[in-house]
Amino acid sequence: LVGCFLSLIANQISGDYLKTEDFARRPLAWLDLITRNPGTSVSFSPTFGYDICSRRISSQTAVSNRFDLSRWRLAGNGADMIRPDVMQSFVNAFTNAGFKANAFLPSYGLAEATLAVTVMPPGEGIRVELVEEERLSGAPRDLSRPARYRAIVNCGKPVKDMEVAIRGEDDKVLSDHKIGKVWCRGVSVMHSYFRDPEATDACLIDGWLDTGDMGYMAKGYLFIVGRAKDMIIINGKNHWPQDIEWAVEQLPGFNHGDIAAFSIEMENGEETPAVLVHCRVSDPDKRIELRDQIRDKVRSITGMNCVIELVPPKSLPRTSSGKLSRAKAKKLYLSGEIEPFNLAA
Known part of the structure; x- marks a missing residue:
């Protein structure tokens, strides 16, 4: 509603819409829409959208004969955990159709913040950090086993008028690369849940919103690790x-x-x-x-x-x-x- 409808009205730009059920039946129709657009395209999808498209296209298919993705300037990714392996598969599948890897635009947001909290600067694409699983699990390092790593995707910098902080169990702000709860504060953050003061008090403190997500900051960029309640x-x-x-x-x-x-x-x-x-x-x-x-x-x-x-x-x-x-x-x-x-x- 906010990102793909109201923002189009506010900026006076046109948009194409594809029903969820139509995308599920014919996911490549999404790329057909982008191909038919004579101007620059901005289009967003959770990871599974890119995954379905790269799986659906055959390795024998000459993608350049059907698609032209060279004008796809911003390929947004959000609403779910971003998987770098899936995004790389999409690049591998559609590079010959003109898709550029630096078009990817990772982001992080939630409804309580009226959508966007952080967005990757355009042109930087997907950047990852390899984090030892022991850091993610909170367990001490087992020196008898080889180190295992997980690729954590950079979700960008806070948008205008938005502050982001990582807090530990004692609610103190943590330094870079320390994993904790993600909190945000800004003009777009909600003031309350509708007729639910208990839920409001549980997540809002002095204007700061407890997002319920875990992550860490590094040089001004936010990295999301997972959902705390999950x-x-x-x-x-x-x-x-x-x-x-x-x-x-x-x-x-x-x-x-x-x-x-x-x-x-x-x-x-x-x-x-x-x-x-x-x-x-x-x-x-x-x-x-x-x-x-x-x-x-x-x-x-x-x-x-x-x-x-x-x-x-x-x-x-x-x-x-x-x-x-x-x-x-x-x-x-x-x-x-x-x-x-x-x-x-």
């Missing part, structure tokens, strides 16, 4: 659900949004990670084989056995913008509304 904490160690989900996605046959990871309480009262996975395999033996593959993959990330559940395709809930809703998936799973396939032991 964090899986087992035996004092933090596990980010997207790390588990992305690892499973590397197995053949899975797409973005096919996996949901969260924590559940077992009968003995202990917390353990649970992973729900869309299963398109009908053979019972193949399902067991797939479950075991996923379990091994997740164990390599978490170092522990997790609950692995294969669920029917399209059963994991999404938000109105197409993002996976882990909180709702957990609620539906615990209530029995998402029924996993029965597998032999």
Whole structure:
């Protein structure tokens, strides 16, 4: 509404719109729209939009015969965690159609800030920092194992009249490269939730908004690590659900949004990670084989056995913008509304 509708009216520029369901059926129609536009294009999508397009195009297809993306000046990316591997796949798929990697415009925002909080300066493209997993998990470094890293995407600098601070558990502002809660303050930040003073008091302090996200600052740029409420904490160690989900996605046959990871309480009262996975395999033996593959993959990330559940395709809930809703998936799973396939032991 704000970024792709009201801002067009305010700046008196034209725009094209594609329904979510139409994009899901024909994702390359998005690139057709950009190709047909005779002027400079600015277009935004979450990571999964770029992922679907690069997956859908065939390696045998001569993209330059169908698309002209040379006038795509700003390729915005936000509304979800930005995956550098997916963005690189998009570049690889559409470079011959004129797409330029420095057109990528990572950003970070939320509705409570009336959208934008940080935006990458145009032309800088996607920049990443490799961060040791121990820093992300809060666990001490295990010198007996090789170091593992995760690529964290630079989400840009605060927009005009916006302040961003990273705070620790004691609410003190942290220095560069220290991971903590992301807070923001600015003229576009909401003054309250509608008729919900309790929720307002829980996230607003002296004009500063607790975004609920975790990240760190580096030389004025913001790096987002994950959503605080989605964090899986087992035996004092933090596990980010997207790390588990992305690892499973590397197995053949899975797409973005096919996996949901969260924590559940077992009968003995202990917390353990649970992973729900869309299963398109009908053979019972193949399902067991797939479950075991996923379990091994997740164990390599978490170092522990997790609950692995294969669920029917399209059963994991999404938000109105197409993002996976882990909180709702957990609620539906615990209530029995998402029924996993029965597998032999």
